Amino acid sequence: MLERTRRKSTTEITFVLPADQPAGEVSVVGDFNDWQPGAHQLTARRDGMRSVSVTMLADSRVAFRYLAHGDHWFDDQDADDHDGTNGYLHT
Structure with a gap:
């Protein structure tokens, strides 16, 4: 799931996954962080998500x-587009 908050010149994207699917650590990687694993690691929320x-x-x-x-690489079904390799967001 993707949550978006649009501001004047930026958009805050919140990447959301169930806390246990998949098990273990998960990070989101992409153009915005030079594809660096661990740079944006998902953390637990009170609602059972991360x-x-x-x-x-x-x-x-x-x-x-x-x-x-x-x-284990995987895509977000809520991405705006997919090209068979990556998901894409339009901010």
Whole structure:
């Protein structure tokens, strides 16, 4: 799930996943963090989910994926677009 908060020149994207699916650590990686694993790791929320928020420039297109423990890459079905390799957001 993706939550978005639009501001004047930025958009805050909150990446949200269930706390236990997949098990173990998960980070979101993409153009916005030079594909660096662990740079934006999802953390537990009180509602049984886990999330991380990233502020990005408004009106841009950003590629991203999730990386879970054991080098397991996966996509977010709520992405604006998919190209078979990455998901994309339009901020």
